[in-house]
Amino acid sequence: MKRKPIAILLSVILLSGCYPEGPEYIEDLDLVITNHDVSFDFKKYKTYSLPDRIVKITGNLDEGEDPEFVNDATAALVLDGIRKNMQSYGWTEAANAEAVDMIILPSAMQSTTLVYYYDYWYWDWYYPYYWWGWYYPYPIYGGSYTSGSVFLQMTYPDGITGADNIPVVWSSILNGLLEGSTSDINSRISKSVDQAFRQSPYLSVKSN
């Protein structure tokens, strides 16, 4: 029986050592996911449009109820970032949303819960990260934190299906913690928007 305390000590060592270290800084948790339809030829298209506001996903909306929107400063940051990157890839923004090749629909969500949901009703959608089987880990960091996601979805209106679903040919999720100063958060959002396009070179419609 003398050895029992050693056994308990070693058991504690075993339990505490499974997932050492990990993220140290807020920006270490920034994530950019992009997904696209590999059979879609973006080079056939030239024009796109953007809304002037970004929908904030807050939960279920009753039909006819207006959604909330992201504040103007953050929305401008995201929208300007999209414009800059689309322009660099050779796209032209069109004022008339009814006569464009692509419509980019940005939306955003802020959450302190550990469950994501996505229930906007304009278009059919799937969760890209389901494909890789991503899960939230155990709340190993303790405490609560606020995380935010910006969703960018490039829809192809001419591809509308009989069931009135508009195909999403490119999408991106920019995810990170909404912690730190506003300027830091904005800087990280801008970098993430740029990264979404950088890792999607197939969006370029420039003729080489």
Next chain:
Amino acid sequence: MRPLIILSAFFLVLTTRQAFSQSTFAVQYAINFPLGNTADYIGATSFRGISLDYRYNIQPNISIGVGTGWYTFYEQKNYGTYNNDDGSLAISGVQYRYINSAPILFVGDYYFSPDEKISPFAGLGIGITYNEVRTQMSQYYVNTDTWQFSLAPEVGVRIAGTSGASGLVSVRYNNNFETSELDGQSYITLNVGVMFGR
């Protein structure tokens, strides 16, 4: 968690038993050097490991018993972009990689000079190893865990000390065979520790 409970229970049973003179128990600090698929995933040497061994001497130069341990590999990858097979999906971020490996081996050892102060030995472990591979990016992770069949040859030296305790240094090659869930994993364990009993 289940393997930890099994390991802990196993360890408690071993250590609360009366120790017989023919049996030994060893606690060892383990450094692990990844090889093969393991090294492809995590190249960094692991300095987080512990090995526990129990042996029963059926002859002065032959012992049989069980060995177990817990080894944690960890590596942080710099910010980078990762793609799926067909290139449709790309994900960018800082990636944190973990492997937790816990072998449970039945072991036979042969001591070349059992009565000498310094006694080299060679052994072979056969058993199973719990391997958990976790990739974390941001607040999310993917996790694969499985039990793999294992073969683990080992060589080492026992250095007799006083009061029935001996020093122990050994090198073990852990070869864990592929399953449907996980590629084969392999690494070399350098054990340094103390053996109680003789």
